[in-house]
Amino acid sequence: MAFSSRFYDILFKGSFFFVGGLAGSMYATHHHHNNLKILKQDLNILHPPTVEFGGEDKVVVSSDPHVKDILKYGNPGPIADALARKTYVAGYDRRLRHPAWTAQHLTAASLRPPPGEPTGDRGKSNFHEDEDLPIAFRARLQDYFRSGYDRGHMVPAADAKVSQEAMDDTFLLSNMAPQVGDGFNRHYWAYLEDWCRRLTSTFADVYVFTVPLYLPRMGTDGKWRVTHEVIGSPPNVAVPTHFAKVVLASKPTSPSTPDVLEISTGAFVLPNAAIPESTPLESFLMPIEAVEHAAGLQLFSKAVKAAAKPICTTTKCDLIIRRFDDAQKKPKAISAPSK
Numbered sequence: 001m002a003f004s005s006r007f008y009d010i011l012f013k014g015s016f017f018f019v020g021g022l023a024g025s026m027y028a029t030h031h032h033h034n035n036l037k038i039l040k041q042d043l044n045i046l047h048p049p050t051v052e053f054g055g056e057d058k059v060v061v062s063s064d065p066h067v068k069d070i071l072k073y074g075n076p077g078p079i080a081d082a083l084a085r086k087t088y089v090a091g092y093d094r095r096l097r098h099p100a101w102t103a104q105h106l107t108a109a110s111l112r113p114p115p116g117e118p119t120g121d122r123g124k125s126n127f128h129e130d131e132d133l134p135i136a137f138r139a140r141l142q143d144y145f146r147s148g149y150d151r152g153h154m155v156p157a158a159d160a161k162v163s164q165e166a167m168d169d170t171f172l173l174s175n176m177a178p179q180v181g182d183g184f185n186r187h188y189w190a191y192l193e194d195w196c197r198r199l200t201s202t203f204a205d206v207y208v209f210t211v212p213l214y215l216p217r218m219g220t221d222g223k224w225r226v227t228h229e230v231i232g233s234p235p236n237v238a239v240p241t242h243f244a245k246v247v248l249a250s251k252p253t254s255p256s257t258p259d260v261l262e263i264s265t266g267a268f269v270l271p272n273a274a275i276p277e278s279t280p281l282e283s284f285l286m287p288i289e290a291v292e293h294a295a296g297l298q299l300f301s302k303a304v305k306a307a308a309k310p311i312c313t314t315t316k317c318d319l320i321i322r323r324f325d326d327a328q329k330k331p332k333a334i335s336a337p338s339k
Helices: 005-013 028-036 065-071 162-168 181-183 190-201 288-295 300-306 325-326
Strands: 051-054 059-061 081-084 090-093 096-108 152-153 178-179 205-213 242-254 256-269
Touching: 028 152, 096 178, 096 190, 152 181, 178 181, 181 190, 190 242, 190 256, 205 288, 242 288, 256 288, 256 300
Parallel strands: none
Antiparallel strands: 051 059, 081 090, 090 096, 096 205, 152 178, 205 242, 242 256
16 A cells, blocks of 8 residues: 555644554554554554555455465454545544544645645535445445534634635545534634634644543443444444544744744543533633543654643644634535436
8 A cells, every 4th residue: 555745744744643554453552552662664654564454455464374364254343445646635434434544744834825826616526426336335425414413514614715626625434533513613603613724823733533432321221331323224324422623733843943832731531412602612622642542543652741731831722713713614405326
C-alpha cells in the first residue's frame, strides 16, 4: 500500500501513531501504556509483521508458514482503509461505515487558497459515496434519507477552502458520521470547528484529530452498556454516542529559537446531542488518555504528552457563537432512494 508524503506529514509531525492497522487491529489502552515500545515511524506501523494488509481488497499473508497454513483459504481482515485526501488523512471503519479517525494539519496559509487561485466553494460540492471503498462497506446516500441525522463532516468543509478539489474531498461520505443537526452539528460542533481554525492565529501549526466514540452508560440495573442507533434500510451506518476533538498546537518558544517548540494539547469529548450554546467548552475537557482508551488509539507519544501544556492555559478556550453556520450547514436535500 503506497501513501503520499502528505499522509506522513500529518500523522508523524503531529506525533500520531497508527497502531497495527484499523478497526479491530487498532489497540493501545490506558492500562498498557507502560508496556508499549516506541513505535518506529515506518511502514511497519501500518503493516503488522505477521499479517500484512494490502490495498485493492487484497490481503497479503505473511511468509510465516504457520500463518500461511491457517489462513490458506483467506484472511478475514480487517483491511486497513487509510484515506489520503488533499487536506486530511483518515482511517475508515468498515464495520461502522464512518471514519475511525480523521487527522488534519492546519496553518494560517492552509485555510486559504494560494494567491490568484479560486476559493473552494461548498455550494459547488455535493455529498457523494466514496468509490475508493468496496461497495459492501460504503456508507450510502440513501442511508441518511429521513434518518433524522445530519451527514456530519469529521473534517469541516470550512477547513478546505484551499481548492475546489479539497472542498469536494470533505463531502465524501467516508468523511461523514451521523450527527444530531439542530443544536449540535449546525451549532455547538460548528463553533468548536471554528475555534480550531482560530488557533492558527496564535499557533504556527495546529493538528486536529476527530474521533467518533461509543461510550457506555449505566442502566437502572447498575450494569454498563453501549447502546447506539444504526441508520439506513437495511441498517448500515452506526450513530456514535459521542465525538472527540483532540488538538495539538505548537509555536516557537521565541523568535530567536524557531526550532524550539512550545506544545499545547487538549481533548474535548461532546455528546451527539443538542448542547446549549451557553455551555463552556472547558466543561467537555477530558484526558487524552481517556479518548485513546475509548477509541483504541494512541494519539500522541508519552514524550509529547509529558512536554505539552494544557491548551486552555496557553489560549482561551472560548467559543464564538456565530449563526453564519446555519446558512452554511443548512442540510442539502437528500433524494429518495431509487427503487
